[in-house]
Amino acid sequence: MKELGKEKLMAESASTKEEVFSLGGVNVYYGDSLAVKDVSFPIYKNEITALIGPSGCGKSTILRSLNRMNDLIPGARVEGDLQYHGADIYGSDVDPVQVRKIIGMVFQKPNPFPKSIYENVAFGPQTLGMKGSMDDIVEEALVGAALWDEVKDRLKDNAFGMSGGQQQRLCIARTIAVKPDVILMDEPCSALDPVSTYKIEDLMMKLKKDYTIVIVTHNMQQAARVADKTAFFTVSSNDEEGSRTGVLVEFDETSKIFSNPADQRTQDYVTGRFG
Amino acid sequence: MDASAAATQALYGASDPGLRIRSIVFRSALLLSMTVALIAIIGIISWAVVEGGQRLSLGLLTNNPSSFRPETAGYRPAILGSFQIIAGVIALIIPLGVGAALYLEQFADKQRWYNRAIELNIQNLAGVPSIVFGILGLAFIVRGPLDMGFIAAAGSATIALLVLPTVILASREAIKAVPPSLLEGAMALGVTRWQAVWKMVLPAAAPGMLTGIILAVARAIGEAAPLLLVGAATFVTFDPNFWEGGYSALPVMIYQYAGRPQDEFHVLAAAGVLVMLGLVVVVNSVAVWLRAKYERTW
Numbered sequence: 001m002k003e004l005g006k007e008k009l010m011a012e013s014a015s016t017k018e019e020v021f022s023l024g025g026v027n028v029y030y031g032d033s034l035a036v037k038d039v040s041f042p043i044y045k046n047e048i049t050a051l052i053g054p055s056g057c058g059k060s061t062i063l064r065s066l067n068r069m070n071d072l073i074p075g076a077r078v079e080g081d082l083q084y085h086g087a088d089i090y091g092s093d094v095d096p097v098q099v100r101k102i103i104g105m106v107f108q109k110p111n112p113f114p115k116s117i118y119e120n121v122a123f124g125p126q127t128l129g130m131k132g133s134m135d136d137i138v139e140e141a142l143v144g145a146a147l148w149d150e151v152k153d154r155l156k157d158n159a160f161g162m163s164g165g166q167q168q169r170l171c172i173a174r175t176i177a178v179k180p181d182v183i184l185m186d187e188p189c190s191a192l193d194p195v196s197t198y199k200i201e202d203l204m205m206k207l208k209k210d211y212t213i214v215i216v217t218h219n220m221q222q223a224a225r226v227a228d229k230t231a232f233f234t235v236s237s238n239d240e241e242g243s244r245t246g247v248l249v250e251f252d253e254t255s256k257i258f259s260n261p262a263d264q265r266t267q268d269y270v271t272g273r274f275g
Numbered sequence: 276m277d278a279s280a281a282a283t284q285a286l287y288g289a290s291d292p293g294l295r296i297r298s299i300v301f302r303s304a305l306l307l308s309m310t311v312a313l314i315a316i317i318g319i320i321s322w323a324v325v326e327g328g329q330r331l332s333l334g335l336l337t338n339n340p341s342s343f344r345p346e347t348a349g350y351r352p353a354i355l356g357s358f359q360i361i362a363g364v365i366a367l368i369i370p371l372g373v374g375a376a377l378y379l380e381q382f383a384d385k386q387r388w389y390n391r392a393i394e395l396n397i398q399n400l401a402g403v404p405s406i407v408f409g410i411l412g413l414a415f416i417v418r419g420p421l422d423m424g425f426i427a428a429a430g431s432a433t434i435a436l437l438v439l440p441t442v443i444l445a446s447r448e449a450i451k452a453v454p455p456s457l458l459e460g461a462m463a464l465g466v467t468r469w470q471a472v473w474k475m476v477l478p479a480a481a482p483g484m485l486t487g488i489i490l491a492v493a494r495a496i497g498e499a500a501p502l503l504l505v506g507a508a509t510f511v512t513f514d515p516n517f518w519e520g521g522y523s524a525l526p527v528m529i530y531q532y533a534g535r536p537q538d539e540f541h542v543l544a545a546a547g548v549l550v551m552l553g554l555v556v557v558v559n560s561v562a563v564w565l566r567a568k569y570e571r572t573w
Contacts, residue, residue, distance in 0.1 A: 123461070174464065
């Protein structure tokens with residue numbers, strides 16, 4: 001099996017705005033039902049791209065197809081052109097396990113492993129057989145997730161003893177410990193209080209220097225605060241078939257989406273008229 | 276009536292007396308069910324203590340059985356046989372039971388008809404009478420394809436097959452209780468499904484699995500019927516060897532003594548029941564201790 005090598009895939013392009021992902025006419029099916037239809041937009045390097053929209057619009061589905069987490073759901077199927085640095089993520093010679101190593105993911109509900117703080121961060125690097133001092137890898141990741149100062153004296157404590165916000169930052173530390181290229185975040189703050197949310201947003205702004213971040217959020221203010229680009233999705237109902245399918249309405253600079261959107265539906269959503 | 280009295284009235288006075296009576300009846304019924312179960316256990320234990328308590332001595336454990344000197348006869352070969360059978364059962368059911376449960380929960384595609392058929396069959400197997408497994412053991416393990424003969428290992432394999440469905444079902448429940456976010460979290464780091472299952476799901480499910488294994492072993496200690504068919508009926512006066520020769524087991528030996536006409540043998544059988552209960556308590560304690568220890572490490 002040909003390895004989806006990071007070096008090959010990260011080959012620098014001349015343009016200033018390098019495309020990390022490029023989606024062209026992506027359809028995602030769960031079984032026979034079309035969950036998201038004909039989605040096309042780019043995701044740029046070292047930017048935060050926010051996916052927003054009402055429930056059921058398929059934003060999480062699109063996020064999860066970027067690192068092939070959808071493969072874990074029986075019956076899930078992706079069609080269309082989904083490229084990562086010019087390579088087809090769903091190519092027949094691509095190992096989904098390798099994809100997830102390069103494209104990490106942080107989930108809605110903090111899901112630390114039932115282990116110590118140290119072991120939570122070390123699990124990925126250890127299992128993947130990464131070289132180097134494990135203590136250094138763990139420290140670097142925890143520093144990177146702005147958590148080191150809070151936990152350096154209790155690395156052996158169980159991760160469940162941390163607050164929700166700390167747990168989520170631990171999950172971010174765990175993700176960056178395996179040195180990915182992209183971090184996908186699926187509503188990372190929806191279970192957190194405002195102070196913890198602020199800390200995560202602050203962290204995201206720092207992380208985008210080294211990583212490309214894609215975030216799904218229900219919180220429009222959050223998208224407005226952190227994202228460089230925003231993609232607005234909505235649900236399109238087909239009454240004849242009784243089906244609901246997510247569609248991409250608009251993708252643009254975040255400031256444009258929130259101040260002067262091209263589509264009336266976007267305007268209605270960001271001004272709080274529906275959703 | 277002042278305001279607080281009115282509030283008290285609203286809180287307590289409005290309750291429907293019919294509802295209260297029904298709740299009392301329901302509680303009494305539950306209490307009665309528990310009492311019946313308790314009486315059965317206390318009855319067995321006190322009968323065994325009254326009848327067999329006088330025979331409790333170290334000799335009971337270390338002496339060989341005898342068909343004509345019940346006052347000095349013991350259970351040595353039967354105890355050793357039971358230990359060997361249990362050890363064999365544990366060695367078989369842990370990898371097979373946990374493996375099957377992991378396959379069904381984590382790897383099997385539930386859309387496929389054959390996986391659903393396997394699931395259904397395992398549930399049914401858990402309800403098959405033990406004597407059927409005895410016949411199976413006789414036909415396929417003692418004789419037939421495996422042709423092991425009437426040895427303790429054959430008894431072990433038969434009992435293992437008998438309790439395997441219970442272990443699989445309990446292990447599956449334990450795996451189901453592990454939040455899927457644990458597997459997702461691990462896999463999102465780029466580890467393989469197998470690594471995520473082995474390092475995250477399995478340790479999280481282990482205490483629950485151990486509970487199933489405890490139940491299975493406790494049942495294995497008490498099983499006599501299938502063992503009668505696969506060779507344990509022999510009256511054994513020598514230490515059994517796992518791989519060859521005759522063997523016996525505690526419940527089988529108790530059954531033999533209890534069937535004799537002389538009263539002294541009935542006393543011996545009652546004492547054997549105490550030994551068996553003691554053995555179950557010991558095995559369960561070890562397992563409970565193991566489980567507690569495992570739970571603490573994370």
